[in-house]
Amino acid sequence: MEKRSQKRAPIYEALEMFKRRRVVPFDVPGHKRGRGNPELASLLGENCVGLDVNSMKPLDNLCHPVSVIREAEELAAEAFHAANAFLMVGGTTSAVQGMILSVCKAGDKIILPRNVHKSVINALILCGAVPVYVNPEVNSILGISLGMELRQVEQVMKANPDAVAVFVNNPTYYGICSDLPSIVRLAHSCGMKVLADEAHGTHLYFGEGLPVSAMAAGADMAAVSMHKSGGSLTQSSLLLLNQGINADYVRQIINLTQTTSASYLLLSSLDISRRNLALRGRESFARVVEMAEYARQEINDIGGFYAYGRDLVNGTSIFDYDVTKLSVYTLDNGLAGIEVYDLLRDEYDIQIEFGDICNILAYISIGDRIQDIERLVGALADIERLYKKDRAGMLSGEYIAPRVVVSPQKAFYSDKESVPVKEAAGRISGEFVMCYPPGIPILAPGEEITDEITEYILYAKEKGCSMQGTEDPKIENLMVLERREVHGDMVF
Structure with missing residues (x-):
C-alpha cells in the first residue's frame, strides 16, 4: 500500500471544513459552540469551544472509524512504525488497560515489574489476571527501582511457563530502560506477548541516540503518552500494535470502557501532534x-x-x-x-x-x-x-518489595475493614496507597502490609507527598481484608 503523506492531518482538516460551513447545532454538547456558557467561552476561547463538537458523519466516530479518524490512525501507525494505531482519549491509563485486557483473562498470569503505574494493577482488578513480579534491583543511594534484568525475567518465565505476557516499562519515570529487545526475543520464544508502557517514551520514536522504542524492539503492543513528551493535549494518547495482533479484537476491548463521546479537541490534538513529530x-x-x-x-x-x-x-x-x-x-x-x-x-x-x-x-x-x-x-x-541542612534521619528508597498474598481482583472485591496505618502491619491491603505522581503503588490490593511499608507511608505523608488511593482522604486509616477473607486463599 502506498504510504500516506505525513503532511496530512485529516481530523484537523475535517474540523476546519466543518467550521467554515457554520452549521446550526441541534445536537450535543449543550453549550452550543459556547453561546450557552459565556464564562467557558471566555476561558477557553471561541475557537476552542466552537470545535467541541459531537461525532457526526463528516467527522467520523472513534468507536467505529471509517473515514477521517481511521485515516488519522493509519497515519499514526506509519509515523510510529506500527502495524496499527488507536487514538485514545482516556489517557495512557486506558491504553495500558486496553493492552492488558486484550491479552489477559481471569486467572492468567502476567509477568511484570512491581514499579508499574497503578493503571496496570487496575487492569488486573478488572480482568482477574494474576501478577507474577520480577522484583527489580534498587539503587540504594538514589532510592529508585531499576530495570528488569534479563536473567531474572528468564528465571520467572521458567518458573511460570503458563504466563501469557510480559509487561515492561520503557522507560521508567526516572529514565531507566531494560533490555527490551532481548526480553521480547525471550518472551516470544516462550509463546508470551510483550506489552510496553511507553507513557514517557513518545520521543523514542523520533529522536536519535535514544533508547530503542517498543515497536522497533518487536514488542506486541505499546501505550504511548502523546500528551507527555509529544505535545498533544492532556489525556490524549496512542495504543500501538505490532504485526500479529488482531486489531479488530483490540478495538472491541477498547470500546468496553472508552467513551462514546470522544472529544474532538483531544482527537485533533493527536492528529496535529503526530504530524508535527513526523515532520519535525x-x-x-x-x-x-x-x-x-x-x-x-x-x-x-x-x-x-x-x-x-x-x-x-x-x-x-x-x-x-x-x-x-x-x-x-x-x-x-x-x-x-x-x-x-x-x-x-x-x-x-x-x-x-x-x-x-x-x-x-x-x-x-x-x-x-x-x-x-x-x-x-x-x-x-x-x-x-x-x-541545605543535615540529612541525618532521612529515609531513602521509593521501592519496597511486596509479598502478594491474594490476587488484586479478589482483594479489591473482598470484605474489608478500616484500621489505623500504625496498626496495619501484618494485614492484607484492600486498596492502593501511592504518591502521585508518579503513581507507582507503595501498596496494592492483595499485598501484605509490613512495618517498613507503614513507616514509609507515614514518612512520605509527613514530608508532604501527594498521597492517593485510599478511601480515607487523610491517609490515617487503611482498608484491609477481614481476616476470614484471607484464610485458605491461595498464595501467589
Whole structure:
C-alpha cells in the first residue's frame, strides 16, 4: 500500500471544513459552540469551544472509524512504525488497560515489574489476571527501582511457563530502560506477548541516540503518552500494535470502557501532534537532548545535587538511559525531593513534574526554552545555598518489595475493614496507597502490609507527598481484608 503523506492531518482538516460551513447545532454538547456558557467561552476561547463538537458523519466516530479518524490512525501507525494505531482519549491509563485486557483473562498470569503505574494493577482488578513480579534491583543511594534484568525475567518465565505476557516499562519515570529487545526475543520464544508502557517514551520514536522504542524492539503492543513528551493535549494518547495482533479484537476491548463521546479537541490534538513529530520530531528532540544534557552538567556543578544520566548504565539492570529525563537526587542537601519540589513552586514559581523522597524530575520536552533551563538551574543553586541542612534521619528508597498474598481482583472485591496505618502491619491491603505522581503503588490490593511499608507511608505523608488511593482522604486509616477473607486463599 502506498504510504500516506505525513503532511496530512485529516481530523484537523475535517474540523476546519466543518467550521467554515457554520452549521446550526441541534445536537450535543449543550453549550452550543459556547453561546450557552459565556464564562467557558471566555476561558477557553471561541475557537476552542466552537470545535467541541459531537461525532457526526463528516467527522467520523472513534468507536467505529471509517473515514477521517481511521485515516488519522493509519497515519499514526506509519509515523510510529506500527502495524496499527488507536487514538485514545482516556489517557495512557486506558491504553495500558486496553493492552492488558486484550491479552489477559481471569486467572492468567502476567509477568511484570512491581514499579508499574497503578493503571496496570487496575487492569488486573478488572480482568482477574494474576501478577507474577520480577522484583527489580534498587539503587540504594538514589532510592529508585531499576530495570528488569534479563536473567531474572528468564528465571520467572521458567518458573511460570503458563504466563501469557510480559509487561515492561520503557522507560521508567526516572529514565531507566531494560533490555527490551532481548526480553521480547525471550518472551516470544516462550509463546508470551510483550506489552510496553511507553507513557514517557513518545520521543523514542523520533529522536536519535535514544533508547530503542517498543515497536522497533518487536514488542506486541505499546501505550504511548502523546500528551507527555509529544505535545498533544492532556489525556490524549496512542495504543500501538505490532504485526500479529488482531486489531479488530483490540478495538472491541477498547470500546468496553472508552467513551462514546470522544472529544474532538483531544482527537485533533493527536492528529496535529503526530504530524508535527513526523515532520519535525527529529530536530525537536535533538534540541531536547541538548537542553537536558546542558541542565544535567550545570546542576552537577552546583554541588549537593546529583543529576544522573548515562553514567548509571551497566548493561543489565540499567541497560540504557533516557537522557531527556532530568532526574535529580536531592538528599545530599538534606532535602527530600518533595521539599525541593515545594520550594521550586512556592518560592521560585517553577513547577516541575514531581518530587519523591529522594529525587525530583524536571520534564523537558519540545516546548521548553534554554532560558527556562537557566531559571531552573539558578533556582536549584539558590536552594542549595539557602536551604541545605543535615540529612541525618532521612529515609531513602521509593521501592519496597511486596509479598502478594491474594490476587488484586479478589482483594479489591473482598470484605474489608478500616484500621489505623500504625496498626496495619501484618494485614492484607484492600486498596492502593501511592504518591502521585508518579503513581507507582507503595501498596496494592492483595499485598501484605509490613512495618517498613507503614513507616514509609507515614514518612512520605509527613514530608508532604501527594498521597492517593485510599478511601480515607487523610491517609490515617487503611482498608484491609477481614481476616476470614484471607484464610485458605491461595498464595501467589
